[in-house]
Amino acid sequence: MVLFAVLLLFLASFFISTAILRSMGGGSERANTPSEESAAAGGRDTGSVNSERTRTDVDVTISSARWEGQKVVVKGTWKGGEVSSVHCDLWEGSVSGAPTRWWDRSVGTQMGWSGRTFTQEFVSDRGGEDWEPLDPLASYDVRCWAGFSGGVMTGASAQVEGKPTG
Numbered sequence: 001m002v003l004f005a006v007l008l009l010f011l012a013s014f015f016i017s018t019a020i021l022r023s024m025g026g027g028s029e030r031a032n033t034p035s036e037e038s039a040a041a042g043g044r045d046t047g048s049v050n051s052e053r054t055r056t057d058v059d060v061t062i063s064s065a066r067w068e069g070q071k072v073v074v075k076g077t078w079k080g081g082e083v084s085s086v087h088c089d090l091w092e093g094s095v096s097g098a099p100t101r102w103w104d105r106s107v108g109t110q111m112g113w114s115g116r117t118f119t120q121e122f123v124s125d126r127g128g129e130d131w132e133p134l135d136p137l138a139s140y141d142v143r144c145w146a147g148f149s150g151g152v153m154t155g156a157s158a159q160v161e162g163k164p165t166g
Contacts, residue, residue, distance in 0.1 A: 060146035067162035
């Protein structure tokens with residue numbers, strides 16, 4: 001429920017900023033929808049979302065996502081532009097599946113500003129209100145979003161390597 005509220009807030013702010021940029025920009029530029037980007041990329045998911053003013057010089061990349069005991073550690077980088085934040089989510093199955101309710105959402109992404117790196121650790125929220133146990137047979141994916149100045153957003157996803165131990 002909390003994740004749904006966070007995602008809803010994120011999407012609302014994205015659409016509001018897109019509408020403001022569209023009204024300021026005159027509307028001569030056009031953003032690709034995810035399906036148009038997928039078609040242009042030969043049908044593969046590029047994992048990026050473009051705002052009204054598309055910038056191809058910004059990117060977020062997940063360099064590793066793996067289980068380390070009972071936690072998932074995600075490491076990545078960004079390039080170009082002024083990044084304001086990176087946010088990652090843990091999904092059971094795939095990013096088209098369901099977000100897990102297993103991890104503690106108060107543990108935020110650690111930003112390495114000088115090296116343009118980020119690290120997100122997903123740790124158990126055992127005892128939390130919405131906590132659900134992990135399915136030891138399931139696979140897990142992560143999805144990370146980076147917000148850049150000017151309202152540009154981009155994202156990447158990766159499968160989590162390994163299985164939880166313990």
